[in-house]
Amino acid sequence: MANIERRDFLKLVGAGGIGAGAGFMLSESTKHPLEYLVPYAVPPEEFSSGIATWYNSVCSMCSAGCGITVRTREGRAKKIEGNPAHPVSQGAVCALGQAGLQALYNPDRLTGPLVQNAERGSAGFVKTTWDEALGRVGETLSALKAAGQGDRICLLTEGVGGHLAELFERFMAELGADRLLHYEFAHPQTLYAANQRLFGETRLPYYDLQNADYVISFGADYLSTWISPVHHSLGFGRSRHARPDARGYFVQVEPRMSVSGAAADEWLAAAPGTEGLFALAIARHLVEKRYRGADRDAWAAALDRYTPASVAEAVDLPAARIERVAQKFAASKASLAIGGGTACSHTNAVATLVAVNALNYLVGNLGKPGGVVFNPEPAVGRDTQARHATYRAMRELADAARAGKIDVLIVNNTNPLFTLPDAAEFAAALQEIPLIVSLSSFPDETTAMADVILPSHTYLESWGDHSPEPGVGFPVGAVSQPVVSPLYNTRATGDIVLALARQVGLDEALPWPSMEDYLRDSWRTIHAQVSGGTEGFDTFWRDILRAGVWGEDTGRDHASVSVSRNVIASIDVGEPEFAGAEETYPFVLYPYESNALRDGRGANLPWLQELPDAMTSIVYGSWIELNPQTAAQLGVKEGDVLDVESPYGKIAAPVYVYPAIRPDVIAIPIGQGHTEYGRYARNRGVNPIRILAPQMEPETGALAWSATRVKLTRTGRHVELVKTGGESRELGRDIVQIASSTPAQGEARSVALQSTRLRSIPITVEPT
Amino acid sequence: MSFIDQFAEQWQAYRKPGYYDKFDYAWTMTIDLDRCTGCEACVTACQAENNLPIVGEEEIAKGRTMHWIRIERYWEGEYPDIKLRFIPMLCQQCDAAPCETVCPVSATYHNQDGLNAQVYNRCIGTRACAVYCPYEVRYFNYQTHHWDTPLDQQLNPDVTVREKGVMEKCTFCIQRIRLAKDTAKDDGRRRVRDGEVQPACVQTCPTEALVFGDRQDPDSAVAKQLNDPRAYRVLEELNTAPSVVYLKKVEVDAGAR
Amino acid sequence: MVSHQAVGLFPAPDAALAAAGKLKGAGFATPSLMSPIPMEGVEEVLGEKKSVIKRFTLMGGIIGGICGFLLAAGTAVVYLHPVGGRPIITIPPFLIITYEMTILFGILFTVLGFFISARLPAIRERVYVPEAAVDKFAVAVEVDDDAHFQKAESILREAGAEEVRAMKEEAA
């Protein structure tokens, strides 16, 4: 009988299993999706169920300041779109800007004030109230202010503009403090310095790409990461095909092909640090063939030795090629030279950029269409360039901290622990500061070291204003307004500062109850200037909010721009210096900002983590780019993990064989390698900034972040790179088809669109 | 008219390939490869607009991406004379779509706007359409995807969140087209104006490489682009009659310049 | 109504067939044979058998073909969907449906024809000898009365029947 029982049992199991499956399938086929009711019992103003509301604002994901229009439904932000009225972005948004929504709705956001109860840097944060947290900070600040020790307070902020920058200035001034630093990893310090030296300009100029015919970019990845990529992209596209009779020709000079290099018509892999020599060779040609200015003799004297032949060896390009570029640059109607980015981050960066900008002067494009346009003063707020911290300034801050000269460090949304090399020893310096306050929205590396966290709103929840830097040749101001009500118990950065001011007793100096009031008050001044008081401020303000942007079409006069003979005479690029001996460290490390993650700020946004790298299609990780030749020499293939060792540290990452990089250069994208910063960013990839040598451009003190040599050693490990692309060659399939030139519009069509197929659908045009 | 005549007439009608010639619109996209820089703003814009899931590293390692528009990249040449060419690849909205014929349950078909529509509710997940699509632009939901709270608050209420087992693909942002048509109707217009509706990718493109419109309207921007001598269609030899037209990348021989 | 039958059991098919021939020659109603295997030469003895099955098969095929095409074309017409730039009534694929349906209906009608012509499944009690499913060959003939039975029995025994049984069945 036992036998039968077993059989019965098996039958039951079988029947039960099949039954469970059938039941499951039935439930799948009949289930209803989970539904939520409209989330408001009493809806806020402007709320209408099922109808989208758009708010104009300013993107704060990078410092370009594009205008955005945020679509909201049922009180939630749904989509960031470009504000067509904004002169910077004109309706376009980049991937990082699109992903701003995920900053707002990031699951790892800080939801309320926290204080560190345990050892600094540990997970011992406990929730607290705003009053308590502000009280604790205010107490310290008051004590310092009362003691007249304002210089022991430091405010370290991300690069902010507009009236928030002004508020910071006022706040610090009232405290008697002068340590106000704006810190951005990729801030173009050297470019400012070069413009200053050459033209005496304190502000970055505007590059009129859209009317340019021939553009040489020395290392600036202007389409992807450099300064204002969206605006540059607009210009690039229009230069290429918006004009009936011209197509812009783009040349990119850099040791590793960037997105801009791929888009360019010509990519020239000059040796690292020799971009300036290249530029000078072109300059010499210009002086010889085109430039007819009064100071031609000075230029000729200064540039005489830079013949294509003489620089060719250092630049590592055929002299004929340099010559040809020079000829073309000189012969084109609207030529433009731009420089910056990693390729111009050597110890000779300022000299290099002076040489590059000299091309614009010599080709005579200043103030002309397709040339360089100098910018007026910002429309709102003040010029913050003087406040931007270089690497040297950060080192000085660290030294001061180590010397016990800093009592309070307030960090606003910047992450020096991630974007400074290990050699800066910033983490150790932080340990010496008694009170660190973070105003970040996210638990980044620096925030993890804080004692008090006063989390700020994201930009989609706060008031602010912004004047694009660099501008577009005329004054532009844009207001950023909250598009959703705050998600958490956070406060706008401006409100936190004002609240601290109240704690310290600065009610009279900074009387505004909120950032919004401060902003409105500040804009009253602009209103008075603009309208002369003919229309009411409220109307003006409403119009501004509705448009999101306000601009004044007044340009600058360029006639007065001249270059002093001293400067001309001093033009010399000089050899770039690299840390590490070439014998021991054979490769130059070329860290570059990732298209999506930039300097690491995008790493906590899953859309960007999942966005394939523009050039390699790799997602969610770091990699080392090696020339195929180098890879063959080292005997490595894609996915082999290599140790990258500089004199200052060591990191390990898998190899990606990258066909467009110099054999003596290896590149690693910046952006990954976070140890904090939320679930999407943490413990993913490596951060090449860590192993950079503390090489500085001597004049500015800016970090020369591509001036480090490294050596590669095999670890024997292998990982599969996670990438979306398959075979990277076309195999003659003619998928991306090529036209050898641009025939004029209206010629015979190569594609008969309406019915190429026998049975395609006939088109009928109905009258409208 | 006798029954036979009626029948003959009906038969003629149903046999005529152009039975559907009265499409309301013929939405078309042109992509200028000479403008495209591979910046992938379109990819993220699409992901935001169309509730595309975040599939995660493991899934991508398995080859299961979910980007309705993706950038394909092809290297040409060897260092130092090397080029990288980008081509955005999205559903080509073919007029003679192989994916439509193969679906056993008509979950994908041509709608009155000339779009290749995918009906998620009807899809049973045979994945045959993905096999039949030569452009590899159909994406399958290998699982029900989840959004970490509160990322789900961003989800676009105009677009379905797809469950496991259904195929999905670019819709040319059909929800926006619907809205534009509704707006036109509310305004008493018969037709949507050129430029009134743009898919998320077109709208966001920083180089204005993507142009969208109705090719039935000869004055539309897209119709003008179609007259460009650089216009071509990818894999044209397969006779799928795509509604996405590419403009050839221009490469000038550096030596000749 | 009950019909009486005389059933003879034979060890070999030839004998049974011979007996059946004799019975028919003796003026009995056409006897029926029961055997474990199909027997050869039955038609020579008992007259030609005509089967309607082929007509059923043909009809099934025709009906199936028409239904198949109508199914495909009709559903396409009532559920109007432009698909792949093809006409609504797309001939080549629909011919495949037609083909399959032709065969399906052909099969189903053949089975129907078989059941009808073989009068299966049996709904009334009929004469049956279980041995005929093993190794015996039976001849059953309808008899009117005892005398008639005797006559049949003698013919059967003469032909070599091992056993003759008197059986009853429900008349049709």
Place this chain on the structure above:
Amino acid sequence: MPDNPRKLQFADVNDDVVRSLTQTGSAYYITLTVAITVTLVCFFFPWFYQLNYGIGAAGMNQPTVWGTYLASFIFWIGLSHSGTLLSCVLHITQSSWRKAMYRSAEAMTLFSLMVAGTMVMVHVGRPWFIHWTLPYPNQMGLWPNFRSPLMFDVMAITTYLTGSSIFIYMGTIPDFAAVRDRTTGWRHHMYVMLSLGWRGTDTEWHRLGWAYTFLAVLIIPLAVSVHSIVSWDFALSLVPALHQTIFAPYFVVGAIYSGTAGIVTVMFVLRKYMNFEHYITDLHFDNLGKLLIVLSLIWTYINALELFTAWYSGTSTEYEALKYKLFGYYAWLYWEMILFCAVAPLLMISKRFRTSFVPMLILSIVINIGMYTERFLIVGTSLSRQYLPDSWGVYVPSSVEISIMVGTLGMFSTLFLIFVKIFPSISIYEIKETMDQPGEAATSTPGTEGGAD
């Protein structure tokens, strides 16, 4: 037959068959338990997991959206091809060696089709809506798309399943009647129902003969169409290595090939474990071996053609797909397939090999492993190398898929084991036809009359 010197009589056939149905040893139960356990553990549990998780439980990915589930589907459909098709062909050509094996061969068809149907359920993303592929009137007014090759499949396979079921059933009616008389209890009632009151009259035999022949005639083109249609699932696509005119004959030949090998396997098992040594003899193996070798040669020829056309086309798409198949990630599987399906069958040239049971069993299994590989390669490599190189990928089956693949074997075995206890697994009356008729003095051995056709 050393253990049975007495000459086989008609009654012995009935005895043997009834014994095979009613007397069940513990070995049977153990085997059945194992088969059911394998089905549950390897098939149903992973499947339920997959239903809950989504198709992501399998290894399919973006270019290769079809995987082993579909390969299994083709494999089982292919295996189904020999049973009924071979039976029909041999019936029409009146080859009497068919008679001892056709019942189990047809059963194989039936169960392979059932397993294949299950594979469809496993394959699709939302099997709970699989009924939407059936043309039934509904309040939504929705209909399936009859232009789809997948709908051809639905129609062809349902027709084939119907036809095969009817065919095997029709052929078994007289045997049900024979068994009916010898059984008691629930079996008796079951066989009473199944035999429909069959008496074995001359009229019944006559009608059965006609109907059976018509069915056979109808089923041959049906079977050919079924695998052609399965091939069209692939060949009507634009996928480079799949869009080929040769695909339909290729699939049909492959199907018959693997099906015939499957029959050899089943024959061996029946002979060995159901004690049918008298009925299934080396003659059957010999004939099946000859058939296999012919099929193997045709199959090899078509494979060579495929290679040649792909190479000769000179197009990158065909060429790369071919290169991937021959030298890519799954190259070892390709060469395994060639070894198993093209080279190994050449052993059967030797008659001694063909008439040795165990080597034939091993070879038949090897051929089917090779044929499964072929189906896997068709799905798993071609889709990975399509038009746009940037979307190429590699597909690796997951453990769930492999488990389900094994589980289908368990399911097939379970169904077959249940079948041999319900259906007379050899045809009683047709075996008798081949034996000495009672009252005659003949010398032939059962089941051997006629020889090969």
